Amino acid sequence: MTQHDTLFAKPLPSISDFCFDQQVVEVFPDMINRSVPGYSSILQTLPQLVSRYVQPNSNLYDLGCSLGAATLAMRKGCEQTSHCRIIGVDNSQPMIERARLHLEGFKSQIPAELHCQDLAETDIENASVVVLNFTLQFIPQEKRNDIIQRIFDGMNNGGALLLAEKVRHSDANMNDVLVDLHHNFKRANGYSELEISQKRAAIENVMKVDTLEDHMQRFQDAGFRHSTVWFQCFNFAAMLAVK
Numbered sequence: 001m002t003q004h005d006t007l008f009a010k011p012l013p014s015i016s017d018f019c020f021d022q023q024v025v026e027v028f029p030d031m032i033n034r035s036v037p038g039y040s041s042i043l044q045t046l047p048q049l050v051s052r053y054v055q056p057n058s059n060l061y062d063l064g065c066s067l068g069a070a071t072l073a074m075r076k077g078c079e080q081t082s083h084c085r086i087i088g089v090d091n092s093q094p095m096i097e098r099a100r101l102h103l104e105g106f107k108s109q110i111p112a113e114l115h116c117q118d119l120a121e122t123d124i125e126n127a128s129v130v131v132l133n134f135t136l137q138f139i140p141q142e143k144r145n146d147i148i149q150r151i152f153d154g155m156n157n158g159g160a161l162l163l164a165e166k167v168r169h170s171d172a173n174m175n176d177v178l179v180d181l182h183h184n185f186k187r188a189n190g191y192s193e194l195e196i197s198q199k200r201a202a203i204e205n206v207m208k209v210d211t212l213e214d215h216m217q218r219f220q221d222a223g224f225r226h227s228t229v230w231f232q233c234f235n236f237a238a239m240l241a242v243k
Ligand SMILES: C[S@@+](CC[C@H](N)C(=O)[O-])C[C@H]1O[C@@H](n2cnc3c(N)ncnc32)[C@H](O)[C@@H]1O
Pocket: 020, 032, 063, 064, 065, 066, 067, 068, 069, 070, 089, 090, 091, 092, 095, 117, 118, 119, 120, 132, 133, 134, 135, 138, 139
């Protein structure tokens, strides 16, 4: 059973930068479901998109896999494809340890390996599908172009990158509307004003968000032939780029 997220419920004497430590692992499924509008819709749709782009004898990567929710959804999407392998990567040791226990609970013919590693150092090769589900936003902005380029270089022609992110609207006025809608979503899910403001302070230095235009430009610069936003709820968007 996942615990209820109360990490920011009491006034904290000082707010440290948010990180994916043991405390976060314990509440993670509850935290992400109550914080990210559309998270469950994105996971529900992943198998369809994966089955459309997966290639036989190829690798599928889940970069920043946390507890493996997207890994499991990807596995559903490649059940009919021969000789695929899923590689989940996360640089948080407590996340990977819990993900291993979590994945052991699900039987499948598709091998899934988990590695505790910085995704910037992960070799991407023979990839048909690469998923970055709410992970690129935690990578320093100056490193993002190189990461997307390395993913593109390791992908097979016809392969797909599935990127979901919190985004910033380029029009500040419209951005305020989307941020307010997101905060109302958090309130409706039981987060207090204190929890919302302390969480915002904890993520502001470590989670810098790009605009959709930044993401689309980055895909184009890397060489992707096609790209689109396939889902958006407030300031959270899921994108698809095809090589
Ligand atoms: C919001 S969570 C991802 C959620 C997950 N993909 C899902 O769908 O449930 C972000 C994850 O990225 C991981 N992460 C952040 N920076 C990373 C890096 N440089 N290399 C690998 N993993 C990273 C964090 O440890 C965290 O588990």
